[in-house]
Amino acid sequence: MLALSRKKNEAIVINNNVEITVLEVKGEQVKLGISAPKEVPVYRKEVYVQIQEANKAANDISGLEALKGLL
Amino acid sequence: MIINTRLFNEVTVDEDKTIVFDCGIIGFPELQRFVLIHDEEKSDGGIRWLQSVEEPQFALPVIDPLAVKPDYNPQVEDEMLKRLGKFEEDDLLVLTTITVPSDITKMTINLKAPLVINSTTRKACQIIVEDYEIKFPIYEILKKNKKEGE
Numbered sequence: 048m049l050a051l052s053r054k055k056n057e058a059i060v061i062n063n064n065v066e067i068t069v070l071e072v073k074g075e076q077v078k079l080g081i082s083a084p085k086e087v088p089v090y091r092k093e094v095y096v097q098i099q100e101a102n103k104a105a106n107d108i109s110g111l112e113a114l115k116g117l118l
Numbered sequence: 119m120i121i122n123t124r125l126f127n128e129v130t131v132d133e134d135k136t137i138v139f140d141c142g143i144i145g146f147p148e149l150q151r152f153v154l155i156h157d158e159e160k161s162d163g164g165i166r167w168l169q170s171v172e173e174p175q176f177a178l179p180v181i182d183p184l185a186v187k188p189d190y191n192p193q194v195e196d197e198m199l200k201r202l203g204k205f206e207e208d209d210l211l212v213l214t215t216i217t218v219p220s221d222i223t224k225m226t227i228n229l230k231a232p233l234v235i236n237s238t239t240r241k242a243c244q245i246i247v248e249d250y251e252i253k254f255p256i257y258e259i260l261k262k263n264k265k266e267g268e
Contacts, residue, residue, distance in 0.1 A: 085197030088141075090246060098231040098244070099145025101252050102215060105178045108125075110218035110225065117222060117260065118163040 121153070122174035125167065129155060136171060137235055137242050140201060144231060144244045149173055152242075154180075163260050165216065168233065180213040183229060186259045190229060192247035203239035211235040217253070225260075226253040 051059060058068040064084055071078035081089050119133050131153045139150050151171040156162060164185050170176035183190040199205070212234055214227040229250035235242040 085195065086200040088198065088246070094246060095144065097252060098228070098246060101217065101228045101231065102143055102145050102178065102244075104217045104219075105215035105228065106176055108179070108218060109220045110222045111125075113220070113222045114165075114218050114225070117257075118165070118264065 121169070121171050123155070123167075123169050124175050124177050126155060126157070126169075129153075129169070131155075135240070137168075137240050139242050139244070141243055143178075143233075144246070146176070149176060163264060166213075168213070168215075179216040179218065180233065181216055181227060181256075183212060183214040183227060183232065185263070186227065186256045187229065187254065190250070192229070192232065192250055194234075194245060194247060198245055199234060199236075199243075201243060202234065202236040202241045205236045205238060209236055209238045211237050216256070223257045224255070225257050226255050228252050229254045 053059065053069045055069050055072050058066055060066050065087060066082040068080040068082075069077060070080045083089060120128050120130050123129050135153060137152045137154065139152065141147060142149050149170045149172055152168050153171060154166050155169050155177075156166040163181075165179050165181050168178045168180050199210075202210075212232050214229060214232050216225060216227050218225045229247075230252045231244050231246050233242060233244050
């Protein structure tokens with residue numbers, strides 16, 4: 048992981064088309080502004096991880112035999 | 119081409135039926151090429167398998183969400199689907215992943231992160247939508263659908 052220190056109003060440019068700016072720093076909370084092409088999805092990591100876990104769970108087929116019984 | 123699969127052993131599929139997720143599946147960015155398989159012999163309640171071409175052990179059971187939630191209508195920005203190439207409304211296939219725990223009465227589908235496939239370009243992506251849950255229970259509905267089909 049690349050670690051960079053930024054002050055308020057400083058920014059980072061990723062891949063020539065994604066820009067992240069530190070908008071505000073209030074105590075423990077940092078407000079980030081993200082500029083990216085509309086087709087680039089941006090997620091809070093907690094949501095991303097939830098979906099990743101859901102995909103992992105879907106790939107786990109412990110109930111498959113029982114499911115065949117239902118259908 | 120012949121691919122190895124966890125559930126169906128070796129399967130022959132048309133190379134041009136491969137579905138490409140340029141961004142991968144959420145949480146698995148390296149898995150980009152998939153095929154959609156269903157078991158022709160058995161009655162399967164509309165459940166198909168999104169099988170990874172690159173990783174034989176990775177296969178997601180999927181179903182048309184409208185088969186279990188007819189009013190499913192997530193809001194999606196057009197821009198989010200730009201990466202799928204050009205499409206008409208009817209070209210889009212929307213599928214949701216099914217999670218089947220060992221207690222199958224607790225099986226659910228993920229309405230929050232549907233898979234959207236452009237059937238013309240074969241490009242696909244998994245998008246995250248608002249206002250729907252990750253775990254929508256479908257056991258009772260599947261049971262009911264099966265009864266009504268009999």
